[in-house]
Amino acid sequence: MTKKVPENQTFSSVEKKAFYKAIYGRRDIRREFLSKAIPLRTLKKILKAAHHAGSVGFMQPWNFIVVRSPLIRRKVKEIFLTENERASRNYSGKKQSKYRALKLEGIMESPVNICVTCDPRRGGPHVLGRNTIKQTDIFSTCCAIQNLWLAARVENIGVGWVSILDNRLLKKALNIPKHIQPVAYLCLGYVANFSKKPMLQTVGWRKRTPLESLIFNDGWEKR
Amino acid sequence: MTKKVPENQTFSSVEKKAFYKAIYGRRDIRREFLSKAIPLRTLKKILKAAHHAGSVGFMQPWNFIVVRSPLIRRKVKEIFLTENERASRNYSGKKQSKYRALKLEGIMESPVNICVTCDPRRGGPHVLGRNTIKQTDIFSTCCAIQNLWLAARVENIGVGWVSILDNRLLKKALNIPKHIQPVAYLCLGYVANFSKKPMLQTVGWRKRTPLESLIFNDGWEKR
Numbered sequence: 001m002t003k004k005v006p007e008n009q010t011f012s013s014v015e016k017k018a019f020y021k022a023i024y025g026r027r028d029i030r031r032e033f034l035s036k037a038i039p040l041r042t043l044k045k046i047l048k049a050a051h052h053a054g055s056v057g058f059m060q061p062w063n064f065i066v067v068r069s070p071l072i073r074r075k076v077k078e079i080f081l082t083e084n085e086r087a088s089r090n091y092s093g094k095k096q097s098k099y100r101a102l103k104l105e106g107i108m109e110s111p112v113n114i115c116v117t118c119d120p121r122r123g124g125p126h127v128l129g130r131n132t133i134k135q136t137d138i139f140s141t142c143c144a145i146q147n148l149w150l151a152a153r154v155e156n157i158g159v160g161w162v163s164i165l166d167n168r169l170l171k172k173a174l175n176i177p178k179h180i181q182p183v184a185y186l187c188l189g190y191v192a193n194f195s196k197k198p199m200l201q202t203v204g205w206r207k208r209t210p211l212e213s214l215i216f217n218d219g220w221e222k223r
Numbered sequence: 224m225t226k227k228v229p230e231n232q233t234f235s236s237v238e239k240k241a242f243y244k245a246i247y248g249r250r251d252i253r254r255e256f257l258s259k260a261i262p263l264r265t266l267k268k269i270l271k272a273a274h275h276a277g278s279v280g281f282m283q284p285w286n287f288i289v290v291r292s293p294l295i296r297r298k299v300k301e302i303f304l305t306e307n308e309r310a311s312r313n314y315s316g317k318k319q320s321k322y323r324a325l326k327l328e329g330i331m332e333s334p335v336n337i338c339v340t341c342d343p344r345r346g347g348p349h350v351l352g353r354n355t356i357k358q359t360d361i362f363s364t365c366c367a368i369q370n371l372w373l374a375a376r377v378e379n380i381g382v383g384w385v386s387i388l389d390n391r392l393l394k395k396a397l398n399i400p401k402h403i404q405p406v407a408y409l410c411l412g413y414v415a416n417f418s419k420k421p422m423l424q425t426v427g428w429r430k431r432t433p434l435e436s437l438i439f440n441d442g443w444e445k446r
Contacts (some may be wrong), residue, residue, distance in 0.1 A: 005415065005416060009417050010379055019242055019374070020272065020377075022234070023275055023370060023373075026275075027251050030278045042237060048434055049243065051434045054251045054372070054384065055297040056384075056386055057429065058423040058429040062437060063418075065440070065441075065443065066440050067441055068440070080364065086355075087354035090354065091349065102351075104352070128322070128327075130308075132387060132389055132390075135361070138362075138365075139386075142361075142369070143365055143372070146366040149366070151242070151246065154238070155234075156234070156350065163352045163355070163356050163359045168370055174443060175442040176443045180435060182439065184362070196230065198281055206280065206282075206351075208283070215286070215289060217288070217291070219399075220290065220397060220398045220399045221398075
């Protein structure tokens with residue numbers, strides 16, 4: 001007889017549906033943040049979900065810097081503005097106008113920002129599973145970030161990842177030690193609406209790639 | 224009046240519970256894989272969930288190489304064995320015996336392996352949001368991997384991430400072009416049991432860090 005997973009560990013069709021609702025309903029939020037505060041209890045739930053991601057050698061290399069201070073958020077916003085101006089110069093003509101019209105962050109409008117960092121020294125010099133591929137600490141941190149993102153969605157909280165930042169200046173603003181790497185700077189807040197499609201798809205910036213074209217069998221480009 | 228998220232977009236307490244069941248029930252699986260095949264339909268569902276992760280500039284830099292060939296899996300297993308022998312030499316005495324006793328992969332026992340890769344050139348030279356922090360393509364790929372991991376859990380499929388590999392040799396085995404980076408090598412299969420705690424916690428390799436110690440406010444180490 002085949003062994004079966006205990007029933008309380010399996011997912012009913014209703015449970016599966018709820019899970020996929022989070023997967024497909026998650027968005028990168030840059031506008032429509034409401035000023036409503038996030039209760040501490042809810043924030044902890046979201047961070048706990050992040051903390052329960054898998055990590056190489058159970059390293060748990062992440063930290064979460066919760067930023068509420070308007071003064072510090074203003075500093076981060078300034079870093080964004082400088083970098084975004086630089087980024088816009090990569091485009092010209094219509095594409096540049098389109099780029100400049102995009103709203104790419106909600107640093108000041110969202111009530112809470114979170115900087116997720118990675119400590120490459122955590123767990124000592126020999127972390128199990130991190131012998132050959134050193135970047136695995138960063139990979140683990142990103143898995144935690146995705147857990148955070150999905151858990152926030154389930155709590156009706158939008159998350160926007162701001163990647164147009166100079167990390168050297170960000171580290172200065174948050175007093176982050178030299179050896180620690182900031183991985184994500186996230187804006188969190190309740191929103192009035194989660195759009196059906198990613199914003200960049202809706203505005204015609206870029207299309208979704210057909211999944212089939214991304215799957216290979218037993219080797220690169222083998223179908 | 225405060226704007227409210229439309230009801231079909233919010234999560235009921237039952238739906239939230241289902242979501243967190245996946246978050247807390249996900250494990251890194253190395254043993255207990257069953258030989259039972261994964262239906263193509265289920266595999267597609269899992270990959271579709273991965274493909275719906277957010278990505279910098281909607282770059283979708285990932286590919287999924289599904290590896291079923293026992294010949295290729297044997298090659299990957301050999302790469303693992305060499306690297307794992309090297310890794311074990313980082314430890315000595317009791318710790319080394321403990322390390323050697325651990326089962327760290329299920330490459331041959333699981334019916335399906337998936338190599339998730341990242342293409343840094345996808346989307347052209349100027350990907351929106353990837354101006355300053357170039358690694359964001361890898362970050363996006365890891366978010367997709369976490370979606371895959373969670374979706375597999377919901378489908379009662381275990382996933383084990385094998386990170387003890389030499390990527391140069393892995394690329395050779397899978398015919399991956401020079402500019403493409405393998406990010407994860409995953410083993411997928413049905414399992415008889417998802418343990419309550421991470422294996423490395425159960426065997427006393429490493430403890431879970433208290434979440435509170437990982438959270439700072441408005442700056443590094445500020446409580």
